[in-house]
Amino acid sequence: MEFGEILSEALTALTINKMRTGLATLGIIIGIGAVIALISLGQSGQKAVESQIQSLGSNLLTVIPGSPNSGGIRQAAGGLTTLTYDDAKAITTSATVTDVANVSAELSRRAQVTSGKNNTNTQIIGVTPSYLTVHNLSMQSGSFIIQRDVDSLGKVVVIGPQVVSDLFGDGSNPIGQTIRVNKLALKVIGVTASKGGSGFMNQDDMVFVPLTTAQKQLFGVDYLSAISIQAKSDKVMTDAQDQVGYLLLSRHKIGNPAQADFSILSQQDIMGAASSITGTFTALLSGIAAISLVVGGIGIMNIMLVTVVERTREIGLRKALGAKKKSVIQQFLVESIILTMLGGVLGMVLGMVLSVAVSKIINLPFVISFQAIALAIGVSGGIGILFGWYPARKASNLSPIEALRYE
Amino acid sequence: MIQIKNVSKVYRNDTVETKALDDVAFEIKKGEFVAIMGPSGSGKSTLMHILGALDTPTSGTYILDGEEVGKLSDDKLAEIRNKKIGFVFQAFNLLPRTTAMKNVMLPMVYGDVAKSEREARAKKYLEMVGLGDRMQHTSSQLSGGQMQRVAIARSLVMDPAIILADEPTGNIASNQASEIMAIFQDLNEQGHTIIMITHEPDIAEHAKRIIHIKDGKIVKDSDKHSQRRAK
Ligand SMILES: Nc1ncnc2c1ncn2[C@@H]1O[C@H](COP(=O)(O)OP(=O)(O)O)[C@@H](O)[C@H]1O
Ligand SMILES: [Mg+2]
Numbered sequence: 001m002e003f004g005e006i007l008s009e010a011l012t013a014l015t016i017n018k019m020r021t022g023l024a025t026l027g028i029i030i031g032i033g034a035v036i037a038l039i040s041l042g043q044s045g046q047k048a049v050e051s052q053i054q055s056l057g058s059n060l061l062t063v064i065p066g067s068p069n070s071g072g073i074r075q076a077a078g079g080l081t082t083l084t085y086d087d088a089k090a091i092t093t094s095a096t097v098t099d100v101a102n103v104s105a106e107l108s109r110r111a112q113v114t115s116g117k118n119n120t121n122t123q124i125i126g127v128t129p130s131y132l133t134v135h136n137l138s139m140q141s142g143s144f145i146i147q148r149d150v151d152s153l154g155k156v157v158v159i160g161p162q163v164v165s166d167l168f169g170d171g172s173n174p175i176g177q178t179i180r181v182n183k184l185a186l187k188v189i190g191v192t193a194s195k196g197g198s199g200f201m202n203q204d205d206m207v208f209v210p211l212t213t214a215q216k217q218l219f220g221v222d223y224l225s226a227i228s229i230q231a232k233s234d235k236v237m238t239d240a241q242d243q244v245g246y247l248l249l250s251r252h253k254i255g256n257p258a259q260a261d262f263s264i265l266s267q268q269d270i271m272g273a274a275s276s277i278t279g280t281f282t283a284l285l286s287g288i289a290a291i292s293l294v295v296g297g298i299g300i301m302n303i304m305l306v307t308v309v310e311r312t313r314e315i316g317l318r319k320a321l322g323a324k325k326k327s328v329i330q331q332f333l334v335e336s337i338i339l340t341m342l343g344g345v346l347g348m349v350l351g352m353v354l355s356v357a358v359s360k361i362i363n364l365p366f367v368i369s370f371q372a373i374a375l376a377i378g379v380s381g382g383i384g385i386l387f388g389w390y391p392a393r394k395a396s397n398l399s400p401i402e403a404l405r406y407e
Numbered sequence: 408m409i410q411i412k413n414v415s416k417v418y419r420n421d422t423v424e425t426k427a428l429d430d431v432a433f434e435i436k437k438g439e440f441v442a443i444m445g446p447s448g449s450g451k452s453t454l455m456h457i458l459g460a461l462d463t464p465t466s467g468t469y470i471l472d473g474e475e476v477g478k479l480s481d482d483k484l485a486e487i488r489n490k491k492i493g494f495v496f497q498a499f500n501l502l503p504r505t506t507a508m509k510n511v512m513l514p515m516v517y518g519d520v521a522k523s524e525r526e527a528r529a530k531k532y533l534e535m536v537g538l539g540d541r542m543q544h545t546s547s548q549l550s551g552g553q554m555q556r557v558a559i560a561r562s563l564v565m566d567p568a569i570i571l572a573d574e575p576t577g578n579i580a581s582n583q584a585s586e587i588m589a590i591f592q593d594l595n596e597q598g599h600t601i602i603m604i605t606h607e608p609d610i611a612e613h614a615k616r617i618i619h620i621k622d623g624k625i626v627k628d629s630d631k632h633s634q635r636r637a638k
Contacts, residue, residue: 002522005516314502317500318517320459321488321517321561322486322489323485324486401456401461404496
């Protein structure tokens with residue numbers, strides 16, 4: 001029997017009971033749809049996180065307070081006090097630190113910002129002038145904070161475009177106006193250019209003040225939340241990391257690096273941590289979706305078993321007329337593969353539509369994953385074979401007389 | 408061509424044992440037209456299933472064209488059913504929702520007949536049984552006699568040496584029954600061996616030889632009667 005014939009026979013059999021065919025595929029459609037949607041959303045989430053981390057600056061090292069051995073990232077949020085502006089200055093001036101291009105000392109806190117009747121709660125960052133270069137930021141209008149502002153506790157502020165629209169929604173020019181951060185009046189001297197970020201670490205939704213103003217007048221502290229360091233090139237990242245590490249160890253009078261009271265993270269570290277988190281989530285959700293696929297497969301098996309019972313007489317007749325086991329197996333296997341592949345293709349479309357819709361809503365880049373497409377087709381075909389095999393074998397093993405006798 | 412030697416068939420259900428055939432022996436030569444007669448439950452269908460390679464005996468041997476059928480694999484049996492035997496069933500057993508044409512083509516699908524040839528052959532045999540104008544009708548659009556003629560056309564397309572018919576007139580009107588008998592007699596004259604099972608004496612008389620069975624045993628085997636002509 002030629003393949004074309006097997007195919008057309010299978011299609012005929014499947015069109016006879018459209019309702020059942022539809023219901024049988026539904027399980028696969030939902031399963032594949034869920035897997036595809038979750039994989040591509042996971043991937044676009046990962047991509048979004050990566051591009052955001054990338055946009056924070058190039059060749060970036062971040063020094064944060066807290067021991068690397070006790071999970072630096074977590075402790076940093078707790079606000080340890082071991083990093084100072086003097087540490088940052090020392091990195092800039094030290095003769096042993098040769099591979100560092102720029103150093104940015106930073107103190108960030110969330111605070112309420114008001115302008116007239118408008119207010120917003122946003123990230124306040126005390127900065128030095130090098131923040132702009134280190135974090136790849138540029139100005140849309142006005143100017144950034146200069147060293148004199150830092151030295152003299154200047155009452156000036158630079159705001160991100162998101163803050164502009166939150167506070168000056170009417171379109172008036174923010175430059176020259178006064179805003180209040182924690183009730184302290186500051187004069188707006190510049191607006192940063194949009195980076196189009198979203199979600200966490202959105203650089204459009206930030207307020208920059210001179211570091212000293214932030215420390216002494218806004219938050220009353222004398223430490224930093226981070227020192228961002230730009231290495232001279234991507235090749236000297238490790239050297240720069242070592243140089244900064246030794247300098248800070250000696251400044252903090254710590255002999256054993258394992259007991260360091262700070263951690264230095266490279267962009268790769270952060271990216272790795274972030275993608276392992278998103279990766280774990282994607283895998284977990286895909287696993288759950290895969291369970292629904294298995295359930296869909298069992299649905300197909302169930303339908304095929306019913307079909308075999310219903311068509312017992314037909315199978316018996318075919319065997320009486322000369323159908324060999326192989327032909328009968330082929331016939332039923334092809335039917336179940338068509339069912340699952342149909343479900344696979346429709347599920348793929350559903351999954352794509354879902355992930356396009358969701359990534360539009362939560363503003364993520366949409367990623368078409370070819371792996372996901374290959375997976376959908378491969379997996380659904382595989383499910384067809386796996387769950388179609390048993391019913392097909394059962395059909396092929398029917399004895400022709402028993403089958404003909406069956407009412 | 409057909410040799411049945413000491414064939415017995417025992418059906419075992421959980422508790423009961425039914426001896427459907429009990430030490431049966433006979434031969435059928437090429438070109439015979441044999442009727443197998445007997446009351447209901449006497450083992451006629453069981454015998455036909457064995458003759459048709461649909462089932463194998465519990466004991467004894469069945470030799471078809473020199474081959475012992477009981478020793479063959481399932482696939483080899485399928486091939487014998489496809490090439491050497493044409494079946495006509497009491498209940499017609501046509502595929503539902505399928506045209507007469509497609510039904511008749513079915514054995515050729517499993518018999519490696521070139522696709523281009525199938526339609527022409529199916530047409531030839533449908534015309535032969537007088538259904539040239541009903542080829543695209545599905546089973547539900549045909550009468551009992553017409554369905555049985557489709558089944559006969561189907562049994563012929565592989566040009567089998569033997570035609571096995573189990574109560575071929577059991578489910579059709581008596582005026583149509585004689586048309587079926589006429590077709591069988593024609594086929595017999597063309598050289599086909601025909602084995603027909605029936606419990607109706609006037610149908611059996613269309614054969615040249617009548618084997619009577621009762622309780623699984625042959626009670627009478629006669630070829631000394633005058634064959635009734637169907638037309
Ligand atoms: N599959 C089976 N299982 C058990 N008993 C059977 C089976 N097939 C037939 N029989 C029994 O074998 C005997 C002969 O049956 P069968 O050959 O169908 O007779 P006939 O066709 O002459 O009416 C009957 O008693 C019947 O009940
Ligand atoms: Mg019977």
